[in-house]
Amino acid sequence: MEANPQLNATLQEMIDHYEIRKMLSVYCHGCDRGDERRMASVYGKDSWDDHGRYKGPGRAYAEWAMKAFATKGSKSTHLLGQSLINVNGDRAGVETCFLATLSAKNENGEDVVTLLSGRYVDTVIREGVEWKIDKRICVRDWSITLDVKKDFLSNYDYVQGVMSDQDPSYAILGLTHPSVPVDVT
DSSP states (O other): OOHHEEEEEEHHHHHHHHHHHHHHHHHHHHHTOOOOOOOTTTTEEEEEEEEEEEEHHHHHHHHHHHHHHHHHHHHHEEEEEEEEEEETTTTEEEEEEEEEEEEEETTSSSSEEEEEEEEEEEEEEEEEEEEEEEEEEEEEEEEEEEOOOOOOTTTTTOOOOOSTTTTTHHHHHHHOOOOOOOOOO
């Protein structure tokens, strides 16, 4: 059977897209579960992140974010939308839409929820066999902060998500949480 170079190129592109999307999911899981090491693992060794107030080395962003979460008693949930990915050898341009929900205390100690709709505009590189973020710009398209008056579901006996290895996702996914648990209750 004759080799089909177009088929091989298409299969490699599909694999690259899958690996890049998987890397983006690892980042969000680390952030949402308070797993600093997991979050930092997706950044390349010389990476840069522009995340609004934070502009600096990518791997250090994870530490900065986890300290900010601990200080404000914050929690987050990321929903990733479509990604437009343009692979060119060992580099790719990636734009991924997201909706982040951030729960925290405001300056008066009152509960607030912020909805942030934006895009991760990333340059990613292949380091060895893994795709890593080289440069990230976190783009804010819109956001709104709301006061929390009542949580209608707080007494509905849901399993509560936590930012530690006690979150059920770690056992189900077979992961370990190397970070010190952050108490955000």
